[in-house]
Amino acid sequence: MTESLDAHRPDAPTLAGQYQPGEVEQRRYEQWVADGRFRASADSDREPFTIVIPPPNVTGSLHMGHALDHTMQDALVRRKRMQGFEALWLPGMDHAGIATQNVVERQLAEQGLSRHDLGREKFVERVWQWKDTSGGTILGQMRRLGDSVDWDRERFTMDEGLSRAVQTMFKKLYDDGLIYRANRIINWCPRCLTALSDIEVEHTDDDGELVSIRYSDDVVVATTRAETMLGDTAVAVHPDDERYRHLIGTEVELPLTGRRIPIVGDPHVDPAFGTGMVKVTPAHDPNDFEIGQRHDLPALTIMDERGVITAHGPFEGLDRFEARPAIVAALRAQGRIVAEKRPYVHAVGHCSRCRTTVEPRLSLQWFVNTSPLAKAAGDAVRDGRVRIEPPELAKRYFAWVDNMHDWCISRQLWWGHRIPVWYGPDGEVVCVGPDEEPPSSSGDGPGWHQDEDVLDTWFSSGLWPFSTLGWPEQTPELAKFYPTSVLVTGYDILFFWVARMMMFGLYAMDGKQPFDVIALHGMVRDDHGKKMSKSFGNVVDPLDWIDRYGADATRFTLARGANPGGDVPVSEEWCQGSRNFCNKLWNATRFALINGAHAVGPLPEAERLSTVDRWILSRLAHVTAEVDEQFESYEFAKVCDLLYHFAWDDVCDWYVELSKPVLAGGGESAEVARRVLGHVLDQLLRLLHPVIPFVTEELWTALTGGETVLTAPWPVSDRALVDDAAEAEVATLQRVVTEVRRFRSDQGLRPTQRVTARLDGLAGAGVAAHEPLIRSLARLDPAGEGFQASATLAMPGEVSVALDTRGSIDVAAERARLTKDRTAAEKEAGQARAKLDNPAFVGKAPEQVVAKIRERLAVAEADLARIDAALEALSS
Structure with a gap:
């Protein structure tokens, strides 16, 4: 017993008697927090290990991508803590400018109000109220998942310390000539009424139309956005295109407008695409803007900030999507439509917050000159200061930082870090640092006013690895925990957030990288490999799984599928x-x-x-x-x-x-x-x-x-305990028991049903001492007087098991099973012999490969002998 x-x-x-996650998880987590188990000390003499959490949006809630990200980070931190490191996992949230402003604006709209009804100051107060009462839901959800973060160090991208860091960084970049203001083409959301960063634009393949328009007998252009022709200021051809070289320097009349525009030669034009001619609308297309800059073309803005046509004429006042068919109809009436292709599938950018189609727009904005910063970010990976895991994704990183455009950092919002630049009555421009007084301390002095825009959210989150540790002050935390050890994040934001942190960290911290390792993972998908999407109906809420199966089961499921990249x-x-x-x-x-x-x-x-x-x-x-x-x-x-x-x-x-x-x-x-x-x-x-x-x-x-x-303490492998002989001996025991169990299962024997058996060859196989264990695990009784074998199982090596299954075995089924096994073994032996009989293979293949094939042949021949003996015993 x-x-x-x-x-x-x-x-x-x-x-x-059974594990109940709901009875354990909250109790254990609260105890860990109460005992200060997650706290990290800057005064410790232990080696630091630091991860700063990719800050989720204050509007966000836990989704499967977060759950994966946090599970991986938590696993790393918990292991390092057990290994004796001073492990800091620093939590926090991003103020998420557009998303948060949209939330509060929707609430105001339900009351019949807009932000303009409140005014800027009152609106910002309302957003802070929302943040304090409703924001940060995800922080509680992180506790459900088991995140072992140092809650005493929680940060927010608009708290006082981080706001000081943002203003310091802006001032430093401005003074170094790396921030400037200029008219450039940017992504514009006509619904949110702000510029967007690249990561805030989601591209989808949408049905549209491709319309070919005849400007003259010699000039035909194709476009998916006919409404922008009102702003054309040139037609471009490739300078080496023999078909059109004679037209360069001439002019053509722009239909519907009466304006004459030049034909220019530009290498950007692809002669093989369409007619080899392109319309040039510098104020409404980024490529056209570059052509316009090279040829000193005027940029005519023909839409307002809401996407309404402003060009004088019959289309004035129409929404851009109303103007498009109206303009095509007017051109058709003049006989100028050469061809129409519908549907024409092409990539269209949408605002990630409201799904509105993004409009390229010429606008006066603030930019960061990224060239020197991006070069430093590339060099840090090339010289080994920063390692990307998996290494093959480094190519994607270099493709971004080596070809980075200047970064538009201004947003036409009220919620965010306001740009610290003041304008005077006589054209003065003053950038104000955190310890400096603005030209008018009240903000409404005679003729002075502050820039109305706020900074892109990615500007403040780009400072996250060091601003959260107290920068620009030289704090003990900064000295202890920077550079951080590893950044765990999805490859989908490698280009945006990761690159910005690299640029800012190296720039602000005198060449010290923000993290030593960038560990990249992919997206969470369903079991068919499909992206999770509400439209597909396959989105899973990790909290549902936590409620039903527990946080551990949810974490293990995610981690078990997480291969680097x-x-x-x-x-x-x-x-x-x-x-x-x-x-x-x-x-x-x-x-x-x-x-x-x-x-x-x-x-x-x-x-x-x-x-x-x-x-x-x-x-x-x-x-x-x-x-x-x-x-x-x-x-x-x-x-x-x-x-x-x-x-x-x-x-x-x-x-x-x-x-x-x-x-x-x-x-x-x-x-x-x-x-x-x-x-x-x-x-x-x-x-x-x-x-x-x-x-x-x-x-x-x-x-x-x-x-x-x-x-x-984290376990350390004790190599003195490695015992190859014991492993080989138990492996033999396992094979014997497994083969008997397989036989029993194939015959439909009940797990508890005992069968009389004789075990032969155990001594020769080195497992004679384990006969009692083998019999116990395989439910085999000793063979007594009058024992008669009805089936024999021959194992690799010298072991065989003779069983008396009379009355309890399906002989036909066992013969069928053995015959099937024999066919497989015969096929394996035949394939091995064919390779070994081929002089070209034996002569050219590496010695270890040939040895492996010989080993396969020997195992297959042994299986054949074993199976033949079993079939013979079954017949008797």
Whole structure:
């Protein structure tokens, strides 16, 4: 009978019969926070490890992308904390200019008000009120996921310290000539009435029309935006295009306007596209703007900020999408439409906040001259100061920073960091630093006024790695925790946020990089590899999974799919499997506690360990080393896969099962097994803690009596425990048991049904001492007098198992199974022989490859012999 826990550790806790995440997660998390387990100290003499969280929008809520991102970061931080580092994971939120302003404007609209009804000051006050009462939902959701962030250091991109950093950075760039104001083409949202950054524009393939317009007998152009022709100031051809070279320098009349415009030669034109002629509208197309600059063409703005036509004539006052068909109709009436293609699928940019079609617009804006900053950002990766994981994504990084355009940083909003520039009555322009008084301290002095625009949200978030640590002040936190250790983020914002942080960090911190490693992951997708989208109906709320299966199961599902740089497929079925894995750990630890396993004191001396004990300790040593190696390479999927199979297969399915008869037998062997089982579970729970923190905390504290696994030392692989002989011996035992179990399953035998059997060749295979274990696990009774084998299973090596299954076996089914196995073995042997009989293969293939083929042939021939013997025994 199995010994009870009380016989060994009367004070040891018991575990409930089943793991209930809802009863554990909130209690454990609140205790961690109350005990200050996540706090990091700048005064510590321990080596720092720092991650600053990519700040979620204050308007946001936890989605699967966040859950993946945070799971990976938390796993890294928890492991480093266990390794003895002073680990800081710094949380915070982004003020999210456009998104937040839109939220509050929608609330005002419900009251029949606009922001202009309130005025700027009152509107900003209203936004702060919304932020304090309704913003930051995601912070509470981060607690549900288990984020081990230092809540005492939470920051917000518009708090006092970060606002000071923003103003300091703007002033520094301005004084160094790296910020300027100019008329340029920018992305414009006619709904939000502001410029947009590239990342705020989402491109989709939309149905449109391609219209070919005859300007004259010699000039035909094609366009998807006929309404912009009202602003044409030239037609361009390639200077080397023989068809049109004679037209360069002449003029053509622009239809519907009566204006004459020049024909210019420009290398931007692709002679092979369309007619090889393009209309040039400098005020409404970025490429046309560049052509206009090269040829000194006027830029005529023919739309207002809401996308309404302002050009004098019959189309004035029409919305851009109303003007398009009206203009095409007017041209058709004049016989100028040469061809129309509908639908014509082309890429169209949309505002990511309101889905309005973005309009390229010539506008007076503030820009950052990115050339020297981008070069420094590229150099930091090229010279090894910053490492990109996986390395193959470095090409995408260089493609961006090596070809970066100047960055439009001004936004026509009220919520955000207001541009610290003042204009005087006589054209004076003054940039004001954080410790400087503006020309008029009240802001409404005679003739002086501050710039109305605010800064792009990415400007302040680009300072995040150092502004959150106190910059521009030289704080102890900045000295301790900068450069940060690793940035974990999706490859989709590599070009935008990551590049900006690199530029600003290197510039502000005297060439010190903002992070040592950029670890990139992909997007979360469904189990069919499809992007999650509301329109597809496949969006999953991670909080739903947390409610149903627990935070650990949700985290493990995400981490197990996270390969560096790759997209991460997930499904509810996989999350259910992760929940089952947590339950498996629970049941194994509960079994261990009931049977007196413990993690107190040193391991027994080697001579007291059984082969099975030595095997599991050897496997633990291997797995620990591999997990460390994969963590350092950000191979989260491989970490999870290693630990899953070690826990489920090696520990639960084999070691626990092999230990049951030993524990039931009592004596010294049982006590050794208790200590080994306790040690293995102790180390396994530590290894799993970074990914599944809640269940491991509950189990580890119950098993060890320790305060928290969160600060328990990280396991170190003990190479002295590696035992190849024990691993080979147990592998043979496993093969025997597995083959018998497979046979039993194929024959439909009940798991508990015992079968009489004779085991031959165990001694020759080195597993004779394990016969009792083999019989116990395979439900085999000893063969007595009158035993008659009805089936024989021949294993690789010298082992064979003769079974008396008369009356309980389906002979026809077993013969069919063996025949199928023989066909497969014969095919394998034939393929191997064909390669070995080919002189070209044997002569040219590497020696190790040829050896591998010979090994495959030997295994296949052994299988054939085994199967033939089994078929012969079955016939008899």
